[in-house]
Every structure is written in C-alpha cells, then in structure tokens.
Amino acid sequence: MSIVASEILSRMNERRVLEYIQRHGPKSRPEIVRGSGLSSPTVSKATDALIGEGLLEEAAPNPEAFGRPAKTLRLSSRTTNVLGVVIDAGVCTVDRAGFDGLRQEDAAHQFPTADGYEALLEEIQSRVEQIRRADPQSTFRGIGVSVPGLLNLKTGQIETSPNLHLLDGQNLQSDLQARLGLRCIVLQESHALCLGERFCGPAHDIDDFVLLDMSTGLGMGVVSNGQLLTGSSGLAGEIGHITINTQGIRCGCGNVGCLETVATDTAFVRRSAEALGRQIDLRDALKLYRDENPLVRTAAAETSEWMAIAMSSTINIFNPSQLVIHSQLLHVDSDLYQKTIASACKRSLRASFRDCRVHLSVADKRRGAIAGIIQHLTDCWAPSVAQLKHSVVGRSRFSPSEDGND
Numbered sequence: 001m002s003i004v005a006s007e008i009l010s011r012m013n014e015r016r017v018l019e020y021i022q023r024h025g026p027k028s029r030p031e032i033v034r035g036s037g038l039s040s041p042t043v044s045k046a047t048d049a050l051i052g053e054g055l056l057e058e059a060a061p062n063p064e065a066f067g068r069p070a071k072t073l074r075l076s077s078r079t080t081n082v083l084g085v086v087i088d089a090g091v092c093t094v095d096r097a098g099f100d101g102l103r104q105e106d107a108a109h110q111f112p113t114a115d116g117y118e119a120l121l122e123e124i125q126s127r128v129e130q131i132r133r134a135d136p137q138s139t140f141r142g143i144g145v146s147v148p149g150l151l152n153l154k155t156g157q158i159e160t161s162p163n164l165h166l167l168d169g170q171n172l173q174s175d176l177q178a179r180l181g182l183r184c185i186v187l188q189e190s191h192a193l194c195l196g197e198r199f200c201g202p203a204h205d206i207d208d209f210v211l212l213d214m215s216t217g218l219g220m221g222v223v224s225n226g227q228l229l230t231g232s233s234g235l236a237g238e239i240g241h242i243t244i245n246t247q248g249i250r251c252g253c254g255n256v257g258c259l260e261t262v263a264t265d266t267a268f269v270r271r272s273a274e275a276l277g278r279q280i281d282l283r284d285a286l287k288l289y290r291d292e293n294p295l296v297r298t299a300a301a302e303t304s305e306w307m308a309i310a311m312s313s314t315i316n317i318f319n320p321s322q323l324v325i326h327s328q329l330l331h332v333d334s335d336l337y338q339k340t341i342a343s344a345c346k347r348s349l350r351a352s353f354r355d356c357r358v359h360l361s362v363a364d365k366r367r368g369a370i371a372g373i374i375q376h377l378t379d380c381w382a383p384s385v386a387q388l389k390h391s392v393v394g395r396s397r398f399s400p401s402e403d404g405n406d
C-alpha cells in the first residue's frame with residue numbers, strides 16, 4: 001500500500017471514530033471498538049491522533065463505578081473552539097462553542113443587523129475579535145455562518161437574498177475569511193437548520209430526513225445517505241419558489257404566486273394584517289392567535305392548509321423517514337399542529353406518509369451555524385465513505401496550524 005493510500009485510510013478510520021462519538025456521545029475505547037467495528041489497535045491509534053489534534057479529550061473515569069472503569073473519550077469542549085454567526089433581517093448573533101457543539105452562552109453576542117454590507121462585516125469582525133481577545137489561550141478552528149437567500153456553492157456568491165438585499169451578489173465566505181484569518185463556511189439558513197437537527201435533534205441518528213423551514217421564507221434541507229443534498233451549485237431544495245398560482249402575489253424572488261408567499265409564518269402575518277387592516281409583526285400575530293382573535297384564527301387556518309400542502313409535496317417527492325417542521329405558527333398550538341398533520345396525511349401518498357415520522361424542530365439557526373462548521377471540519381479531516389462513493393469531495397486536508405489560530 002502506498003504511503004498516501006495508508007494515510008487516507010488512517011484519516012478515514014479517525015473520522016469513523018469521530019463520527020461514532022458525535023452520534024453516540026462520550027465512549028470508552030472498548031465501547032468504540034464494539035460499536036464501530038474497528039479493531040482495538042486501529043481505535044487506539046485513531047484516538048491518539050484525534051487527542052493529539054485537540055479534537056477529542058479524555059475524561060477521568062467515574063471513581064464511584066465498580067471495577068476498573070476505562071477512561072471516556074469525548075469531543076473537545078475547551079481545547080478546540082468554533083464560532084457560529086447567524087445573519088437575519090433584523091438581528092444577528094455571534095456564538096462561541098466547543099468542538100462538541102455546546103454554545104458558551106456567556107460569550108454570545110446579539111446585535112441589530114447593519115444597513116450596509118461593509119458595516120455588517122465590520123460588526124461581525126468586531127464581535128469575533130472581542131470573543132478571541134477575551135480568551136487568547138484558546139484555539140479557534142473556524143466559523144460557520146447561516147444566511148438567508150440563495151447561496152451558489154460554485155461561485156461562493158449569494159445570488160439573491162429576498163429578505164436581506166444587502167447580501168445580493170456578495171461573497172461573504174471570502175470576505176470574512178480575509179478579515180478574520182479563520183476558515184469560514186457559509187450555509188443557506190435551511191441547510192444550517194438541517195445540520196443543526198442532525199447534530200442535536202431526534203434526527204441525529206437518521207441518514208434520510210428532510211427539514212422544511214416554513215418560517216420567514218420557505219426553504220428545505222435534505223439529508224440523503226447521510227449527506228446534505230446541495231444540487232450542482234448549492235441551490236437544491238427551493239420548494240418555496242414553485243408556482244402554485246399563476247395570478248398570485250409577487251414573491252421576493254421576482255416571480256408571482258410562489259408557494260413561499262402562502263405557506264410560511266410570514267404569510268400568516270400578512271394575512272392577519274390584511275384582515276385586521278393594520279400592520280403587525282409575528283409576535284403580535286401569535287399573541288392575537290393565543291387570545292383567540294377570530295380574524296387571526298382564520299388567517300392561521302388558511303396558512304396551515306398551505307403548509308400541509310408543502311409538507312405532503314415534500315413527503316411525496318423525497319419519501320423521507322423523518323420530516324422536521326420549522327414554524328413558529330405550528331409551535332404555538334398543538335391542536336393547529338395536529339390538524340395540519342391530518343391534512344398533510346390526507347394529501348400525501350398513503351405509503352409515503354405511513355413510513356414518515358413528522359415532528360417539530362428542536363434546533364435553531366445558531367446551532368445550525370455551529371453544526372455547519374463542525375461538519376465542514378470533519379469533512380476536511382477525511383471524506384466519508386458516502387463522499388468517496390459519490391466523488392463529492394477530492395482529497396482534502398485540515399491542519400490546525402494552517403488556520404490562523406491565536
């Protein structure tokens with residue numbers, strides 16, 4: 001076996017160990033051997049390499065356990081750090097987390113979204129530098145960014161962001177990397193939510209599921225065979241821009257009658273405002289819903305019917321084992337949620353719906369941005385078997401010392 005081939009094989013074994021702990025939590029070496037199917041010497045070599053790179057940490061055995069308990073290995077919580085940024089139309093956040101994905105709440109920054117692109121970059125840079133200055137001993141491996149809009153993975157540009165046009169045509173990844181000297185990965189927000197669910201939700205052990213984001217816009221993240229489906233240029237899953245009414249209202253994408261205009265929390269607010277004859281925001285609309293305002297209840301019922309159509313279309317197209325729903329409207333009332341599920345069931349192919357578990361999301365974009373950079377660093381460590389099979393990535397190396405650490 002050539003040196004290069006044996007090096008790739010070692011890396012892939014290390015990745016299997018890393019993924020095993022990402023999926024199952026802290027484990028001892030014997031447990032990893034039993035669960036991963038790797039030999040004891042291979043696990044020992046892989047864990048030594050991952051500890052050396054600061055991606056795994058050894059935890060002391062529990063002194064109260066019977067016998068001679070083995071040391072537990074867990075994902076690094078302090079040695080290796082990542083940053084997560086969420087850019088939204090009104091508010092942005094910058095979070096710090098360990099390689100285990102746990103956010104350090106005392107390091108979180110939240111600030112109003114600037115009204116220009118350069119000012120937005122300045123603000124993010126300033127917050128990131130504050131976090132790094134506060135802990136100069138720590139290593140930061142990279143930064144994940146969740147953005148609204150259509151992100152082209154071939155060019156790195158945001159094609160258009162219907163709800164935040166200051167991002168249109170910008171290459172946020174290269175601009176932030178240049179300013180921060182940190183590896184940066186930008187994710188379309190529905191894809192970020194999808195990865196967040198994979199890391200911390202009920203879908204964490206599932207290789208085929210779909211997340212349907214029906215909040216501000218209507219987006220979708222699809223995990224198939226354990227991989228996020230991106231399409232040829234990262235634009236896969238834009239179910240929101242399917243025309244459902246040729247005479248409908250104009251969508252942020254420029255077309256008219258898109259599904260996004262009728263099947264989102266935003267559509268619920270618009271219908272409620274039209275019925276009430278005054279401007280309101282989502283918080284107002286949800287409060288009026290809880291107060292049983294009949295006009296707002298009617299707006300919610302109409303919106304939820306279109307949400308059911310979006311759900312049944314997704315189930316029919318992808319036949320997922322789980323469908324994860326992200327919507328504040330459907331979170332507000334379990335009766336409304338159950339009615340929406342019943343309608344989606346009626347509109348779906350019976351066999352596809354029967355095989356699909358539908359549930360509300362537990363992740364948010366902040367977790368998604370952090371999950372995105374951890375997934376990227378894992379992919380850079382070594383390709384997964386599925387990636388090799390589909391030739392999604394070429395040989396990629398990640399060395400912490402290359403990444404502008406403090």
Ligand SMILES: [Zn+2]
Pocket residue numbers: 240241242251252253254255258260
């Ligand atoms: Zn559209």
